[in-house]
Amino acid sequence: MQARIRRRYAQERNFRLMGLAALSIAIGFLLFLMATVIASGWTSFVQTRVLVPVTLSPERLGVTAEAVKADPALLRRANFQGVVSDSVEQAFRTDVGIVSDGAWLAVREAVEEDPGLIGQTTEMWLITTSNLDQLAKGRIDLEAGEADRPVSDAEVAVWRKLSAEGKLEKGLNGTFLTSADSVDPELAGIWGALKGSFLTLVVTLLISFPVGVLAAIYLEEFAAKNRWTDIIEVSINNLAAVPSIIFGLLGLAVFLNTLNMPRSAPIVGGLTLALMTLPVIVIASRAAIKAVPPSIRDAALGIGASRVQVVTHHVLPLALPGMLTGTILGMARALGETAPLLMIGMRAFLTSVPQGFTQPATALPVQIFIWSDNVSRGFVEKTSGAIIVLLVFLLTINSLAIYLRNRFEVRW
Amino acid sequence: MSVGLALAMLLLLGGGGYLLGRQRGVAFVASEGTSVGAVHSRPGYHGAFVAILALLPAAALLVAWALLGEGLIAREVLAGLPAGAVGPSELDREAFLSEVRGLVRGDYAAAFNPNAEAAAAAWKVAARRYGLVFGLGALALGAVGALWGWSRLTPQFRARTRVERMTMILLVVASLVAILTTFGIVASLVFESFRFFQMVSPVEFLFGTQWSPQTAIRADQVGSSGAFGAVPLFWGTVFIGAIIAMVVAIPLGLMTAIYLTQYAAPEFRKVAKPVLEVLAGVPTVVYGFFAALTVAPAVRDFAISIGISNASSESALAAGLVMGVMIIPFVSSMADDALTAVPRSMRDGSLAMGATPSETIRRVLIPAALPGIVGGVLLAVSRAIGETMIVVMAAGLAANLTLNPFDSVTTVTAQIVALLTGDQEFDSAKTLSAFALGLVLFLVTLALNIYALAVVKKYREAYD
Numbered sequence: 001m002q003a004r005i006r007r008r009y010a011q012e013r014n015f016r017l018m019g020l021a022a023l024s025i026a027i028g029f030l031l032f033l034m035a036t037v038i039a040s041g042w043t044s045f046v047q048t049r050v051l052v053p054v055t056l057s058p059e060r061l062g063v064t065a066e067a068v069k070a071d072p073a074l075l076r077r078a079n080f081q082g083v084v085s086d087s088v089e090q091a092f093r094t095d096v097g098i099v100s101d102g103a104w105l106a107v108r109e110a111v112e113e114d115p116g117l118i119g120q121t122t123e124m125w126l127i128t129t130s131n132l133d134q135l136a137k138g139r140i141d142l143e144a145g146e147a148d149r150p151v152s153d154a155e156v157a158v159w160r161k162l163s164a165e166g167k168l169e170k171g172l173n174g175t176f177l178t179s180a181d182s183v184d185p186e187l188a189g190i191w192g193a194l195k196g197s198f199l200t201l202v203v204t205l206l207i208s209f210p211v212g213v214l215a216a217i218y219l220e221e222f223a224a225k226n227r228w229t230d231i232i233e234v235s236i237n238n239l240a241a242v243p244s245i246i247f248g249l250l251g252l253a254v255f256l257n258t259l260n261m262p263r264s265a266p267i268v269g270g271l272t273l274a275l276m277t278l279p280v281i282v283i284a285s286r287a288a289i290k291a292v293p294p295s296i297r298d299a300a301l302g303i304g305a306s307r308v309q310v311v312t313h314h315v316l317p318l319a320l321p322g323m324l325t326g327t328i329l330g331m332a333r334a335l336g337e338t339a340p341l342l343m344i345g346m347r348a349f350l351t352s353v354p355q356g357f358t359q360p361a362t363a364l365p366v367q368i369f370i371w372s373d374n375v376s377r378g379f380v381e382k383t384s385g386a387i388i389v390l391l392v393f394l395l396t397i398n399s400l401a402i403y404l405r406n407r408f409e410v411r412w
Numbered sequence: 413m414s415v416g417l418a419l420a421m422l423l424l425l426g427g428g429g430y431l432l433g434r435q436r437g438v439a440f441v442a443s444e445g446t447s448v449g450a451v452h453s454r455p456g457y458h459g460a461f462v463a464i465l466a467l468l469p470a471a472a473l474l475v476a477w478a479l480l481g482e483g484l485i486a487r488e489v490l491a492g493l494p495a496g497a498v499g500p501s502e503l504d505r506e507a508f509l510s511e512v513r514g515l516v517r518g519d520y521a522a523a524f525n526p527n528a529e530a531a532a533a534a535w536k537v538a539a540r541r542y543g544l545v546f547g548l549g550a551l552a553l554g555a556v557g558a559l560w561g562w563s564r565l566t567p568q569f570r571a572r573t574r575v576e577r578m579t580m581i582l583l584v585v586a587s588l589v590a591i592l593t594t595f596g597i598v599a600s601l602v603f604e605s606f607r608f609f610q611m612v613s614p615v616e617f618l619f620g621t622q623w624s625p626q627t628a629i630r631a632d633q634v635g636s637s638g639a640f641g642a643v644p645l646f647w648g649t650v651f652i653g654a655i656i657a658m659v660v661a662i663p664l665g666l667m668t669a670i671y672l673t674q675y676a677a678p679e680f681r682k683v684a685k686p687v688l689e690v691l692a693g694v695p696t697v698v699y700g701f702f703a704a705l706t707v708a709p710a711v712r713d714f715a716i717s718i719g720i721s722n723a724s725s726e727s728a729l730a731a732g733l734v735m736g737v738m739i740i741p742f743v744s745s746m747a748d749d750a751l752t753a754v755p756r757s758m759r760d761g762s763l764a765m766g767a768t769p770s771e772t773i774r775r776v777l778i779p780a781a782l783p784g785i786v787g788g789v790l791l792a793v794s795r796a797i798g799e800t801m802i803v804v805m806a807a808g809l810a811a812n813l814t815l816n817p818f819d820s821v822t823t824v825t826a827q828i829v830a831l832l833t834g835d836q837e838f839d840s841a842k843t844l845s846a847f848a849l850g851l852v853l854f855l856v857t858l859a860l861n862i863y864a865l866a867v868v869k870k871y872r873e874a875y876d
Contacts, residue, residue, distance in 0.1 A: 008768055015770035019671025022664045023684060026740045030691045033702050214586030222583060232587050235594040241791065241861040242854065243798025245825050246597060249850045252832065253600035260482075275593045282590065308576040336695025339800035342829055357415075365697040372701045372805060380705070387698050394693060402686075 037391070041384025047173035047186070048136040049125040050098060050162060054087045054107055056118045065118040068111070075112055080104035084126070096158045100127040102187040125169060130185040130378035135159040136168055139377055150377055176385060180353050181367065185378025188371075190386050192353040196266055196346070196361030197335060199354060203270020204277055204334050209327050211274075212281030216323070219282070220289040221311050240279035247276045248343025256344060264345040264360035272340045277330040284326020288319040321408030328401040332394050338365040364390050418474050421547065425466045425554035432562055433462030433571075440567045453571035461571040464578055465561035470554035477546040485538045489531050498527070601854055604847035611841040612640045617848060619643060623811035623822075625831060625842045640845055642852070644811035648821035652732045652803060653796035656817060660736025661796075662789060665743025670773055672744070673751045692741035700805030703734035708806055715818040724820035726808030732817070735802050739792050746788025750781040750868075753875055783871035790864035794857040800825040824849045 058064045061078045068074055084104040092098055103126040110124065111117050127133075131151045134140050136159065146153050162168050180192025215236075223229040251272035255261045261268050292315050300310040341347070347366050354361035362370070364386060371383040437455025444450040486509050490498065498508045511525055515532035516539075565571065609617070620641020668688070672681050708730035715723030754777050762772040778785070808820040809830055831846040 008771070012768040012770045015773070016671070016675055019667045019675055022667030023671050025664055026668055026691060026737070026744075027684070027687055029737050030687065030694075033694070033698070036702065036706055037698070211586045211589050214583050215590060218580075218583035218587045222580065223587070232590055236590045237865065238858060238861055239590060239593060241794060241857065242597070243795075243800070243825070243857055245798065245800045245828055246601075246850055246854050249828070249832075249847060250593070250597045250600055253604060253847070254596055258600075278589065278593070306572065306576060308579050332693065336693070336697070338695070338697040339804075339825070339829065343832055345833075347833060365695050368697050368701060369801065369805070372697075372704065383701060387701065390695060391698070394695070395690070398690075398693060 034391075037384050037387050040381060041386075041388045043137045043139070044176055044381045044385025044388075045173050046137070046170050047175060048128045048133040049169050049171060050128045050132070051123055051167040051169070052084075052087055052091055052099060052126050053121050054084065054124050054126075055090070055121045056083055056107075056111065058119055060086060061118060063118070065115050068115040068118065072112065072115070075108060075115075078108070078111075080108045080111075083107065092158070094154070094158060096152070096154045097129045098132060098158065098162075100129050100186045101184055102182070103127045125171075127175065127186055128168070130376065131155050132159055132162075132168075133186055134377045134381070136163065136170065137381075139381065176382070180351050181349060181362070181370070182351055185374075185376055185382055188379070188382055190364065190367060190389055192350055193362050193364045193367035193386070194389070196269075196354050197363040197365075199266035199357055199361060200269040200273060200341075200346075200363055201331060201335060203267055203357065204273040205327070205331060207271065207274035208277040208281055208330065212278050212327070212330075213285050213323055215278075216282045216285030216289060217311055217316070220286050221315065222307070236279045236282050239275075240283060243339075244276055244337055245339040245343065247272050248340030250275065251340060251344045262358050262360075264348045264362075265358045266346075266354065266361045267357040268344050269341050269346050269361075269363065270357075272344060273334040273337060276337070276340060277334050280330040280333065281323070281327050284329070285319070285323040288322025288326065289315060291322060292318045318410070321404055325401045325405045328397055328404070332397045332401070335397070336365055336390065336394060338363075338369055341366050342369070364393075417547070418550075421551060421554075422467060422471060422474070425470050425551070425558065426463045429463035429466035429554075429558040429561070430459040432459070432558060433565060434459030436462075436562065436565050437571075440565075444567045451567045452569060453573075453575075457571040457575050458565050458569075460575045462558050462561040462565070464575065466554045466558035469557045470550040473546060473550040473553055477542075477550075481539075481542055481546065484542060485535060488538045489534050492534050493527055493531060597854065601847055601851040604844055605851045608841060608844035608848045612845070616640060617642055617845075618852075621813060623827075625827075625845055640841065642824075642849065644813045645822060645824050645827055645849065646852075647813055648728070648807070648811070649797050649823040649825070651815075651817075651821055652728050652735060652807060652823055653799065654793045656729060656732025657736040657739055657796045658789065658793065660733055661739040661743045661792060664736075665740045665792075666747050666785065668740065668744040669747035669751060673748055674769060674773055674777075688741040688744060691737075692745075694738075696738065696799060696801040697805075699734050699738050700801040700803075703730050703802055703806035707734055711818070720816075720818050723818040724808065724810075726806060726810075726820045727818045728807060728814075728821045729817040731803050731807040734806065735796055735799055738799070738802065739796055742795060743788060743792050746791065747781070747785050750784025750788060750871070751777055753784060753872060754780045755875055781871075783867050783874075787864040787868035787871065790860050790867070794860035794864070797823075798825065798853060798857050800829060804829050824853050828853075 060083050061080070063074045063078045081104050084099060084107055088099050106126060107124060110122075128136070132155065135151060135156065140149055140151055140156075142149075142156065159168075175187060176189045178191050179187065179189030182188040215232075219229065219232065219236075223232075251268060255268045255271055256263060296314050296318065297310050300314050301307070305313065341363050346360075346362050347370055348360050348362060349370070350360055350362055368383055368386045368390065371379045371386065374380075374383075434455045437451070437453070437458030440451045440458075441455065489512065490505065490509075498504055508525060508528065508531070511528045512531045512535055515528055516535050617640050620639065621643045622639035622641045623644050624639045672684060676684065704726075708725055708727060711727050711730040711733070712723045712725045715727070758776055758780060759772055762776040763769070767775065803823045803826040807823060807826055809822050809826060810820045811822050811827075812819055814821060828846045828849050831843055831849075
């Protein structure tokens with residue numbers, strides 16, 4: 001008898017531990033994922049720069065300081081690439097790539113601010129190539145043989161020399177936060193994708209929020225119980241569970257091929273995501289409306305309000321916080337969505353920031369997908385960096401939703 | 413005419429109409445007094461009535477412009493071209509027009525077709541003229557509508573009733589969007605699949621075991637058989653989404669739910685549940701990146717270390733494991749709902765008979781909650797087989813019929829993405845097959861969802 005009880009208690013303990021273990025595995029995975037992403041991504045916010053004495057000779061540039069003072073537009077045609085490559089050649093006397101192909105942009109900016117620099121030699125901190133950047137960040141396994149790592153021995157030698165001379169510095173990577181995609185990892189940024197996501201979500205919000213709330217009001221407050229209402233309800237519940245890629249197929253077939261809307265544009269992406277988010281918002285809004293007690297409706301009806309007035313004056317204001325919470329959560333889901341946007345062509349390689357709703361754009365999760373295809377070490381870091389930015393946005397949005405829910409939740 | 417300008421115009425019409433009508437309403441109240449029945453509607457309703465009458469016709473005209481304008485301009489531009497400038501077929505015309513549109517939008521710096529430059533200039537002129545005509549037309553229509561509405565206002569006019577009727581119509585239209593979306597999905601999938609099945613027989617598609625969608629551009633090309641037997645894709649989808657992922661997600665999700673509902677202290681539960689929600693909210697592209705970068709190499713190294721030499725770096729196991737973890741919060745929350753719906757009396761009865769909590773859970777709670785848990789698992793399966801990014805990034809594209817989890821398999825969703833991104837000619841069997849795959853996916857998930865929801869609903873009613 002005693003032995004049996006002991007065995008049963010042991011079983012009880014084991015079962016309980018199994019439960020705890022399952023929960024720990026789930027949470028542990030989340031922590032591991034976050035840790036991996038942060039560990040490999042935080043350095044994308046840091047950039048390595050090299051000190052180069054840049055000689056801005058008027059002959060090589062093709063413009064003089066006086067000419068530029070008269071007409072600053074001349075700088076747009078000046079040969080900064082040549083000046084930078086000459087200066088680097090002069091300073092380091094090596095074939096190894098040291099400064100990035102886009103480093104001359106910083107030089108041009110400096111000259112635009114102070115045309116007096118032309119004709120002088122100025123020491124400037126210029127962005128290095130991705131390989132030197134990765135070396136400086138310690139991302140390259142130097143133990144591996146030359147063939148097994150992405151950088152050559154010559155590059156390693158140059159890096160050792162430069163850092164011994166103190167000519168390398170690390171600073172905040174403004175490029176990553178302010179520019180669009182590029183073929184060079186050190187010049188690639190997420191601003192283009194972020195703006196594309198923003199434009200897309202604006203369209204999504206403008207369509208799905210009003211339509212979703214109106215549909216919820218109709219279904220919850222006015223709809224008669226008949227076959228039509230049943231069909232509407234069934235289709236909303238099913239749409240909420242349809243795989244997102246199917247919405248992408250819908251967008252491709254209807255918006256692009258039938259209505260001839262522009263490919264890769266935020267407006268099409270926004271419409272597609274709006275259809276996907278709509279059921280989420282309808283379901284959340286209906287729950288919020290249901291939570292408003294009937295006594296409030298009865299009271300308003302009792303003093304002579306019409307049914308529409310009951311809704312607009314009483315039910316809607318009381319249900320709005322719940323509706324907003326649902327909408328924000330739906331937007332968070334739309335922000336993280338990738339597959340439907342791939343279907344409508346928002347995976348184009350774009351080096352410029354989208355300026356409008358009908359221009360080709362990409363979105364942050366799609367940018368992550370595009371970069372993840374790239375095997376270069378620099379892009380692995382950038383992918384993780386973009387994921388950090390995306391997760392920060394999602395956490396902020398979700399916290400906002402939780403805050404709203406706690407702040408405005410009314411218990412009747 | 414730009415969207416912004418059109419919106420500004422509508423805003424002006426609506427706002428102006430509202431102010432006009434409201435002012436009239438205020439005047440009625442001033443002249444008739446505030447006794448019951450003297451004025452039927454409040455001033456705001458008079459305003460809204462006039463605003464609606466101003467907005468509706470103008471908006472209708474602008475929508476018509478958005479839908480038909482391009483066609484009108486195109487017709488005029490084509491008519492203005494010298495004879496023979498564009499080929500006679502529909503296809504030539506479309507190609508020419510798309511080039512002209514590209515020029516107008518500024519996508520192309522120079523024209524390929526010599527006539528396109530001139531046509532683009534003509535397009536701009538025509539667009540400006542039509543824009544002006546439609547814009548002014550919309551303004552005029554709106555003004556007429558507003559004046560007509562305004563002239564109908566009297567103290568006894570039932571403005572509120574009419575505005576509320578319009579509101580109801582708006583509500584109905586909004587709720588029809590859901591039906592329209594469903595209809596749009598079904599129609600587009602069925603239509604494109606039908607075209608696909610004219611080229612490839614449905615029997616071959618559903619039961620064939622060879623999948624290589626590269627159709628030949630030239631007839632004599634090598635390796636251009638273009639086989640469309642989708643069984644390997646269906647198997648890959650089931651293998652990753654319904655077998656490997658569920659082997660991970662069901663025990664972990666169920667045990668998590670049991671621990672959280674039966675054992676955990678309320679304070680702990682309050683912390684752990686939001687953490688699980690964060691896990692559920694991580695975008696799938698992040699899981700995909702993680703699967704491809706961290707899990708897949710680890711799985712391959714493990715496979716090699718246990719002596720499997722041909723282990724693929726894009727293994728079914730890596731994708732399935734990560735997908736399983738992704739599904740854990742979903743299974744857990746469904747199981748949570750099912751367990752808490754079991755009446756407390758059943759639990760208390762079992763405990764009072766001397767059963768330990770774990771015996772109660774295993775012998776009483778889980779059997780009682782089983783229909784709900786099964787329904788939740790079915791929903792989880794439907795979600796897993798529709799999941800795209802993890803398999804696109806981690807599972808590869810090799811259509812293998814294999815039981816080896818270290819081998820590479822491909823899924824329906826991964827193939828849809830592969831078929832529809834990149835260069836596509838829209839009428840080939842290759843691109844159309846993506847829609848046929850989409851149709852199968854849609855029907856299967858739909859059936860799973862309807863069945864699962866019915867199970868869950870029936871089970872809830874049993875205990876209510």
